[in-house]
Amino acid sequence: AQSVTQLDSQVPVFEEAPVELRCNYSSSVSVYLFWYVQYPNQGLQLLLKYLSGSTLVKGINGFEAEFNKSQTSFHLRKPSVHISDTAEYFCAVTWGGGGADGLTFGKGTHLIIQP
Amino acid sequence: DTGVSQNPRHKITKRGQNVTFRCDPISEHNRLYWYRQTLGQGPEFLTYFQNEAQLEKSRLLSDRFSAERPKGSFSTLEIQRTEQGDSAMYLCASSLVSASSYNEQFFGPGTRLTVL
Numbered sequence: 001a002q003s004v005t006q007l008d009s010q011v012p013v014f015e016e017a018p019v020e021l022r023c024n025y026s027s028s029v030s031v032y033l034f035w036y037v038q039y040p041n042q043g044l045q046l047l048l049k050y051l052s053g054s055t056l057v058k059g060i061n062g063f064e065a066e067f068n069k070s071q072t073s074f075h076l077r078k079p080s081v082h083i084s085d086t087a088e089y090f091c092a093v094t095w096g097g098g099g100a101d102g103l104t105f106g107k108g109t110h111l112i113i114q115p
Numbered sequence: 116d117t118g119v120s121q122n123p124r125h126k127i128t129k130r131g132q133n134v135t136f137r138c139d140p141i142s143e144h145n146r147l148y149w150y151r152q153t154l155g156q157g158p159e160f161l162t163y164f165q166n167e168a169q170l171e172k173s174r175l176l177s178d179r180f181s182a183e184r185p186k187g188s189f190s191t192l193e194i195q196r197t198e199q200g201d202s203a204m205y206l207c208a209s210s211l212v213s214a215s216s217y218n219e220q221f222f223g224p225g226t227r228l229t230v231l
Contacts, residue, residue, distance in 0.1 A: 004157075034219075043119075044158070044206070044222040051217060090157050100212040102148060102171060103220065105157030 002026045004093050006106035013081055014114050021076040021109045023091030032099035033074040034092040035065055038108075044090065050074065051099050061085070086113045117141060119223035121207050127229045128197055135193045136226045140209030147190050148220060149182055150206040151175065158206055164190060165212075197230045204228075 003026045013019045025031065033050040048059025055067040065076045074091060088110050092103040120139045128134050140147050145166050150158035161180070162172045166187040176182075179197075184190040194201055204227050208220040 006157075032217075036222075043224045044208075046219045046221075049219060092157075098212075099217045100146060100210060102160035102163055102173070103150075103158070104160065105150075107155070107157050 002093070002095055002104060004091055004104050004106040006091055006109050008109050009107065010110045010112060012112040012114055015083060016080050018079050019077065019081050019085075019111065021089050021091075021111065023074045023076065023106060025072050025074065025091075025093045027072070027095065030095055032094050033065075033067060034103065035059065035063070035074075035076050036090045036092060036105075037061075038088040038090065040087070047076070047089075049099070081111070081113050083113050083115065085111060087111060119207055119209050119221050121205075121223040121226050123226060124224065125227050125229075127231065129231050130199060131196055133193065133195045134197060134228060135191055136205055136207075136228075138190045138192070138207030138209075138223060140189070140207070141211075141221055142188075144209035144211045144221075145187070146210045146212050146220075147184055148208040148210075149190070149192055150208065152204040152206055152225070153202075161192075194228075197228075199230045202228055202230045 005024045035047040036044040048057045050057045050067045058064045088108045090108045091106040094101045122137045148163040149161040152158040164184040179195045182192045204225040206225045207223045210220045211218045
């Protein structure tokens with residue numbers, strides 16, 4: 001079965017430091033990739049997506065991610081984090097329908113920003 | 116507010132009872148998705164509709180679960196004979212999809228189900 005792996009369940013980072021949240025998936029055939037953020041007691045919000053084209057994708061709130069087909073990875077990065085970035089981050093993948101089919105999510109990474 | 120709405124936001128029920136949740140998507144969106152999220156896990160896909168047609172169902176959607184989107188607008192998810200393992204957050208999402216374009220899935224706030 002196709003799967004998404006987020007190796008880090010929690011990532012503590014000091015404020016203004018850079019951060020990378022890792023995501024790996026099981027197959028690179030016709031893959032469409034997403035990162036969502038979930039703030040406490042709120043719904044999921046899309047940070048960025050890769051459907052095709054440039055492998056470096058920029059999203060909202062200063063986040064970016066790079067699609068690496070050979071390593072089947074889609075890691076999320078931010079050069080300088082803020083307290084407001086504290087949230088749960090989910091990597092999601094779909095392997096068909098031009099990106100419009102149901103998503104397979106990773107288990108999430110809790111980003112903890114320390115002052 | 117023109118986002119995805121879900122009702123109720125919270126539901127507590129006793130084991131064996133039936134429950135029904137409602138999702139109202141963004142008005143022009145033609146696709147509607149249901150997901151389930153348990154504590155400490157990412158959302159798991161359950162099913163989706165293209166207009167009123169249910170196009171895909173996950174193996175997670177047991178016979179006790181049924182979803183409808185009768186007029187291609189709002190959708191309902193019913194769970195019959197609830198079990199404690201059904202306790203979760205049920206998320207709805209919608210998107211506008213055509214043959215030539217893709218738009219993101221917009222998620223609602225979810226309905227939290229607790230089965231006692």
